[in-house]
Amino acid sequence: MNPEPVPPPESPTPPRNVRMAAVVDIGATAIHMEIAEIDDQGGVRKLDSLSQGVQLGKDTFTRGRIQQTTIQECVDILKGFRRVMEEYGITQPEQIRAVATSSVREAQNRDTFLDRIYITTRINVRAIDEAEENRLTFMAAQTVLADEPELKTGSLLVADVGGGSTELILLQEGHIAFSDSYRLGSLRMRETLETHRAPTERVRTILGQHIQRLVEQVVRNLPVSTVPVLVAMSGDAHFAAAQLCPDWSERKTARLDYKTLAGFTDKLLPMTVAKIVGKYQLTYQEAETVGPALLVYQHLARAFKAEHILVPKASFRDGLLKEMTLHGYWTGSFAEQVRHSAIALADKYNVDAAHAAHVADLSVRLFRELQPEHQLDHRYELLLEVAARLHEMGGFISSRSHHKHSLYVILHSDLFGLTREEQTIVALVARYHRRALPAATHPEYMALNRDDRITVSKMAALIRVADALERNHLQQVRDLDFSREPGQFVITVHNVEDLTLERLALKEKGALFEEVYGMPVVLKEERFADPEARDGA
Numbered sequence: 001m002n003p004e005p006v007p008p009p010e011s012p013t014p015p016r017n018v019r020m021a022a023v024v025d026i027g028a029t030a031i032h033m034e035i036a037e038i039d040d041q042g043g044v045r046k047l048d049s050l051s052q053g054v055q056l057g058k059d060t061f062t063r064g065r066i067q068q069t070t071i072q073e074c075v076d077i078l079k080g081f082r083r084v085m086e087e088y089g090i091t092q093p094e095q096i097r098a099v100a101t102s103s104v105r106e107a108q109n110r111d112t113f114l115d116r117i118y119i120t121t122r123i124n125v126r127a128i129d130e131a132e133e134n135r136l137t138f139m140a141a142q143t144v145l146a147d148e149p150e151l152k153t154g155s156l157l158v159a160d161v162g163g164g165s166t167e168l169i170l171l172q173e174g175h176i177a178f179s180d181s182y183r184l185g186s187l188r189m190r191e192t193l194e195t196h197r198a199p200t201e202r203v204r205t206i207l208g209q210h211i212q213r214l215v216e217q218v219v220r221n222l223p224v225s226t227v228p229v230l231v232a233m234s235g236d237a238h239f240a241a242a243q244l245c246p247d248w249s250e251r252k253t254a255r256l257d258y259k260t261l262a263g264f265t266d267k268l269l270p271m272t273v274a275k276i277v278g279k280y281q282l283t284y285q286e287a288e289t290v291g292p293a294l295l296v297y298q299h300l301a302r303a304f305k306a307e308h309i310l311v312p313k314a315s316f317r318d319g320l321l322k323e324m325t326l327h328g329y330w331t332g333s334f335a336e337q338v339r340h341s342a343i344a345l346a347d348k349y350n351v352d353a354a355h356a357a358h359v360a361d362l363s364v365r366l367f368r369e370l371q372p373e374h375q376l377d378h379r380y381e382l383l384l385e386v387a388a389r390l391h392e393m394g395g396f397i398s399s400r401s402h403h404k405h406s407l408y409v410i411l412h413s414d415l416f417g418l419t420r421e422e423q424t425i426v427a428l429v430a431r432y433h434r435r436a437l438p439a440a441t442h443p444e445y446m447a448l449n450r451d452d453r454i455t456v457s458k459m460a461a462l463i464r465v466a467d468a469l470e471r472n473h474l475q476q477v478r479d480l481d482f483s484r485e486p487g488q489f490v491i492t493v494h495n496v497e498d499l500t501l502e503r504l505a506l507k508e509k510g511a512l513f514e515e516v517y518g519m520p521v522v523l524k525e526e527r528f529a530d531p532e533a534r535d536g537a
Contacts, residue, residue, distance in 0.1 A: 018043075022085045023320035024078070024098035026125060028057025028163025028187045029285035030235075031074065033081045034317045035088050038325045044318075050084065052077045053285035056103040057163040057187040065108040071116055078121045097320050098125040101133060102164030102185065128419075130165065130181035135417045137167045137233060138176065138337065139319030144231055144312045145174070147252045155228035159300055160316065161293040162234060163187035166214070170222055175340045178222050179416045184214045184296070186236065186289035204269045207295055215299045230306040232256075233315065236293035239282070240264060241311040254311040258301045261309060265294040330379040334417060341416035342386040349396040349409065351389070358475040360388035362466035367459075369482045370489075373517050374458045383422060384459045386415065387429035391463065394430075407431035407444065424448065425456055432460035433467050437512050461513040465521055468505035469493075477502065489517065492524045499525050 017040045025032045035048035054074055059066045090096060104110055105127040117125050128136075141158045145151055156171040164185040170178040189207055232240075241254035244264060248254045268276065268291040276287035301309055326332070346356055367374070367381050394405025410427035418426065428445055432438055438445050438457050445453060469477045469491070479494040493499060503523055514520045 020088050020090050020095060021321065021324050022081075022088070022090045022096050023317045023324070024081065024096070024123065024125070025317050025320070026054075026056070026074070026098070026100035026104060028061075028101070028103040028185065029289055030054060030283070031077050031081070032315075032317060033084070034321060035084070035090070036321055038321060040325065042322070042325045044321050044325060047088065048084065050081060052080075053283040055285070056107075057185070058191065060103045060107045061164065061188050061191050064106075066104070066110075066113050071113055074113075075116060075120050078117060078123055082121050082123060093122075093124060096123060097324055098123050099132075099136075099320065100125050100127045101162060102183075103187075105129065106164070130167075131415075131417060131419050131423075133160075133162075133165070133316075134167050134169060134179045134181060135334070136316050136319030136323075138169055138179075138417070139322045139334070140233060140314040140316060141169065141171075141231060141312070142322070142333070143314040143318065144253060144310060145171075147312065148310075151229055155224060155226050156231060157222070157224075157228040157300070157304065158231045158233060159297065160233040161186055161236065161296045163289055166296060167233075168218060168222075170224065170228065172223075176337045176416050177344070179341075180221070180414060182214055182218075184211070186291075186293035186296070189292040190288050203291075204266070204295075207269070207292055208299070211292075211296050211299045214296075215303045218300070219303050224304070227305050229310060230297070230301050230304060230308075231310045231312065232297050233312070234293060235286070235315070236290045237297060237309075237311045238313075238315075239280070239286070239290055240294055240297075243280070245311075248311075252313050256309040256311060258298075258307050258309065261294065261301070262298050265291065265298050268294065330377075330382055335382050338382060338386065338415070338417045339389075341414075342389045345413055345415065346389050346393055349393040351393050351395075352473060354475060355470060355473045356389045356392065359391065359463065359466045359470050360385045362469055362477070363388045363463050365480075366462045366466060366482075370462070370517065376455065376458065380455060380459060383418075383426050384429065384462060386418075387426045387433075387459065388463055388466065390426070391430040391433040391467070401435075403431050403434050406433075411444070421448075421452065425452060425459070428456045429459045429463055432456070432512070433463045434509065437515075457512065457516050461516040464509040465491075465506065465513055468509045469502055471501045471505040484519075485522075487519055488522045489513075489519045490522045490524060492526055494526050496525060497527075499523055 018037055021036055021038045023034050030051050030053050033050045034046060037045040037047060055070050056066060059070050085096065104113060107113060110127055114125050114127065117123060137158060137160045152174040158169040160167040162185050164187060166182045166184050168180055169176060189210060193203060193206060240261060241248050241256060244256055244260055245254040273284060273287045276282060276290065277284055282290065297309060346353065363384050364381060367384055390410055391406055392402060393409055394402035397405040407427045407430065410430055411424065415423055424444060438460065440446055445456065448456065476496050477493050481492045483490045506521055506523055510521045
């Protein structure tokens with residue numbers, strides 16, 4: 001009797017690669033830092049949290065630039081943060097992620113400020129744009145879905161009211177249906193009141209009118225058919241939750257009753273900043289913004305008939321830490337959201353979905369095959385896919401020169417998660433899917449730096465070949481192989497009767513590929529009577 005076979009040993013669990021990390025968020029009213037232990041499995045264990053109030057927003061939103069005294073104050077704070085990092089063994093640039101938002105981004109002397117920080121502290125701070133703020137808000141909001149998975153099946157409106165702007169993301173069935181950034185921040189509103197010397201008894205009325213204009217715009221823009229669950233992400237919301245939910249520290253997500261929040265907000269607004277500081281032990285900067293911020297949440301809840309507001313423990317900085325655990329953000333759920341946003345935009349402009357998806361698939365296959373030649377990372381693979389899905393959207397305006405219309409429409413559309421530079425790359429790749437090659441006479445192309453211009457050419461060469469293979473819009477070129485023969489790149493297509501159209505299209509569009517990759521594309525065909533014959537069956 002033969003013994004039973006011994007089962008193979010279980011695969012060992014991959015190492016967690018635990019490491020120390022620090023994230024820094026330079027905002028309009030404060031500089032925050034989180035120290036954490038992170039690993040490659042997405043784990044985050046927070047060890048320390050520091051915060052210091054600053055006047056960045058007051059400077060930028062009233063004077064247009066950051067004063068020297070404020071710059072020095074920020075330098076001193078970040079020097080102290082740097083010493084704390086070193087105590088935790090955080091000394092390498094890859095262990096630190098530091099970002100600045102609207103109060104630095106909009107300052108006339110932004111570069112001077114960032115250079116001074118780097119020279120004195122060796123902390124490389126990036127002034128991120130609205131798209132990146134939205135992305136980080138989305139990453140942080142994933143904690144809400146993890147805590148309450150039933151929310152994945154409905155509508156979720158995530159709002160982050162900062163000092164300089166308000167970020168909004170609408171999730172429907174787990175997918176992003178809308179995202180935008182509005183120049184309405186709690187500190188901006190406070191500065192408006194001071195500029196107009198509004199009397200205390202008029203504060204609530206003036207703020208309410210200001211906020212209501214934004215909320216009416218949001219209601220018009222949001223594709224909401226059901227009442228969404230409202231999620232508030234800011235530090236001001238955390239303060240309200242701590243005051244109104246005494247047991248919040250024992251739970252991950254607080255649930256604020258709308259009427260209770262409205263009553264608390266109405267109590268705060270008539271109070272002077274000094275009185276708020278004394279009563280609630282807030283910093284002066286926090287006390288300035290808490291009333292206007294909570295009033296925004298109150299107006300949003302009322303507009304969408306939300307009886308409760310969820311306040312998670314997560315913050316903007318959790319999004320930064322999450323990205324560090326993933327070594328970036330261009331894979332997984334984030335990539336799926338970018339893809340979904342592109343598909344929704346294409347649908348809005350009546351793009352042939354089957355054709356666009358097939359060109360995207362062929363483009364990605366070419367990208368992966370030619371990776372040794374172009375040496376672009378997976379971020380550009382996703383950008384290429386987005387460009388392919390949108391390359392014909394200009395046809396909605398006119399079939400004549402539709403590639404130019406595609407450029408314009410993409411540049412002026414909202415694509416979730418893409419920075420302005422990334423969206424420009426997508427728009428240019430879509431523009432160059434036909435007709436003219438990249439040229440010095442094209443202003444959008446020449447506005448890019450040299451590396452990005454080269455990247456656009458590499459990607460445009462691929463989409464032109466992919467589009468040529470899908471010339472008849474019938475998705476017949478599916479089974480294909482790639483090979484490199486002396487002096488040429490060979491695409492062998494299986495089981496297609498006639499490739500005449502595709503060869504003509506390659507003749508028209510293949511020049512850029514040869515220029516960029518140094519070899520022409522040669523199209524070959526191979527037919528099998530029996531589909532299994534190819535596999536040697």
